Amino acid sequence: MSDYREVQHGFELLNKFFSDEAKKKEFSTALDACSPSSASEAIELFNQWWSDTQFNTYIASVSEHDEKEDLYGRLSMWRAFGANATRVAIVIGVPWLSAGALALNLSLNPVAYLTENEVHEEIKTVVQNIRENCDFLASVDRSNIVGSVFNMLVAGVTCLKHEGFHEEREWRVLYAPNRDASPLMEHSTEIIGGVPQIVYKVPLDVNVSENLADMDMVRIFDRLIIGPSPYPWVMYQAFVAALSEIGVPKANERVFVSDIPIRA
Numbered sequence: 001m002s003d004y005r006e007v008q009h010g011f012e013l014l015n016k017f018f019s020d021e022a023k024k025k026e027f028s029t030a031l032d033a034c035s036p037s038s039a040s041e042a043i044e045l046f047n048q049w050w051s052d053t054q055f056n057t058y059i060a061s062v063s064e065h066d067e068k069e070d071l072y073g074r075l076s077m078w079r080a081f082g083a084n085a086t087r088v089a090i091v092i093g094v095p096w097l098s099a100g101a102l103a104l105n106l107s108l109n110p111v112a113y114l115t116e117n118e119v120h121e122e123i124k125t126v127v128q129n130i131r132e133n134c135d136f137l138a139s140v141d142r143s144n145i146v147g148s149v150f151n152m153l154v155a156g157v158t159c160l161k162h163e164g165f166h167e168e169r170e171w172r173v174l175y176a177p178n179r180d181a182s183p184l185m186e187h188s189t190e191i192i193g194g195v196p197q198i199v200y201k202v203p204l205d206v207n208v209s210e211n212l213a214d215m216d217m218v219r220i221f222d223r224l225i226i227g228p229s230p231y232p233w234v235m236y237q238a239f240v241a242a243l244s245e246i247g248v249p250k251a252n253e254r255v256f257v258s259d260i261p262i263r264a
Contacts, residue, residue: 006059010160011050013119014153018043027123030130034137035145042149049154052178057158058200064169065091072260073225076167086235087227089258092220100215104202105182107174109159113166119156126152175200184209218247223254232257 018024028039046053063077073089081087094101094108101108114122130137137145159172175185177200187200203209206216213219224239226232236255243251 007054007057007157009162010157011054013114013116013160014156016116017120017123023120023123027127030127030134031137031145031149034130034134035140035142038142038145038149042146042153045146045150046153049150049179053154053157053176056176056178058175058177059158060173060202062092062171062173064171065089070223071225071256072258073227075260078227078258078260080168086229086231088235088239089225089227091222091225092217093222094220095214098214100212103182103209103211104184104215105175105180106202107155109155109172109174111159111161111165111168111170111172113161113163115163119160173202184212221248221254223256226255226257228258228260 018027031039063074065074070091077089078087112119112122158174161168161170175182177185177187184203185200186203187198189196190199191197192199202215203212204215204217204220206213206219221243224243226235226239229235236257239255240251243255248254
């Protein structure tokens, strides 16, 4: 779903950098030396799309999973999500390069938990990299450079988060229907927490399109962990049946009940 609050923090950090005329000039001068006027065009393009980015970027959040968490999941995640509802963690393995993600026009990016100073230092590193690779950049089509800078700015506002949340180790799946729609993505109006909202659904199903083969749920599914619940074994049976029905092999060996000590 789309939530403008998820991009506001990143925007404020980047805006502080580019509102400083000296820092903005340093960035623009470095890039324009390789590709004249590319910096101003990319920033203007970002500004033109900012309202849409703010209100029409749809985000699915997932958390990195360690092997040591295979049996229990992560305590902080059980506490943070699900309130008093029954909690379940689905562990998947997404391919590094995915034809399915391209067909769906999805981008998968890690969240950066940085302070304002750290963000500004990262941009300074970008500036230094531009200077060191100016000859190469001068040989690249100008539209590609503008597009890359635009995407960098969009990634910045959508994937920066307060450093206090670092334990989440979040990755974000991003979809921008107005900017880069996919005919394979469907949406519906759902009521979540009493709030009606548009939700886009990712079809992890090769039957929808052969292009989604590497994103098919049967292929990427690793395990399911049932969180704190008074009825774990009833849930175990239900999930094993559902996974078996879609073709997940040995589903009974891939559903786990976490006995992590936390009150439901």
